[in-house]
Amino acid sequence: MRVGTRGSKLALTQTTTAAEAVAAAGGFTPELVTIRTEGDVLTGPLSQMGGTGVFATALRAALLDGSVDLAVHSLKDLPTAPVPGLEVAAVPEREDPRDALCARDGLTLAQLPAGARVGTGSPRRAAQVRAARPDLEIVDIRGNVGTRLARVAPGDLDAVVLAASGLRRLGLQEAVTELIDPAVMLPAPGQGALALEVRAEDATGTGPLAAGLAAVDHLPTRLAVTAERELLSRLEAGCAAPVGTLARTAGDELVLDVVVADPDGSEVMRRHGSTTERTVAGARALGTRLADELLADGAGRLARLTL
């Protein structure tokens, strides 16, 4: 069973873990195949790379041409539009979805001094940092997790904002000085979750791959990310848009929080919604409903500023 992965340390770590879980449940041996994607080759701000899918397209092509049988993606890097012939057959249990501040001297967002320099390449993170702390300076950065973390140094940056999940998977959780409360910063749709994608004919049935995938699928995570991604696609916003959202199951409800910000954080729209229909269709309907409420209130104008 050939498993496609990006070559970054984070991608290799999370693909290995996911592939081993699927393989153990399905009873086969995985072989990792590293694939260079556009997002790994190009430099410059991600938000200006011309659309979504810079990390996923090459992996999807490898699935379609048969050179791999399973692709492991960070769900937040996967475009919401379905690809004919492919299916996200499993979404394993999500890691911590929150964003993490990694600051010098153990500082939190509230404790950073005025004028402190905070690195992020994400318009979503930048807008929410600006909304919470208009007195900080945002510095546009890129690179893999290790590269970005290394920028926290005297004479350079005071802090960076990264996904807690990525840091944890890399064993770098010591660098986190604050797990940012979703009331202050909502994560990207799907953050902290993985998508296990296969050719549609392998998604169901009695084969070892389908059996392994069914064993690692986690329904509460699938419902949460379905609501988040439906909202994102309804807003027609890409992965680089200033849209934060987080869904979770609470008791017998699925609840969804959303923020749409203009890039400078001076205008921020928040919405909260819930449903008792804990099915994929119910999750979709919840995402659609909140997106429509936001669009009716002018969110399109805010979000489109950076698209």
Ligand SMILES: NCc1[nH]cc(CCC(=O)O)c1CC(=O)O
């Ligand atoms: N776009 C980069 C990216 N894609 C997935 C992750 C790791 C977090 C995750 O599992 O969602 C990261 C790094 C980051 O945002 O800090």
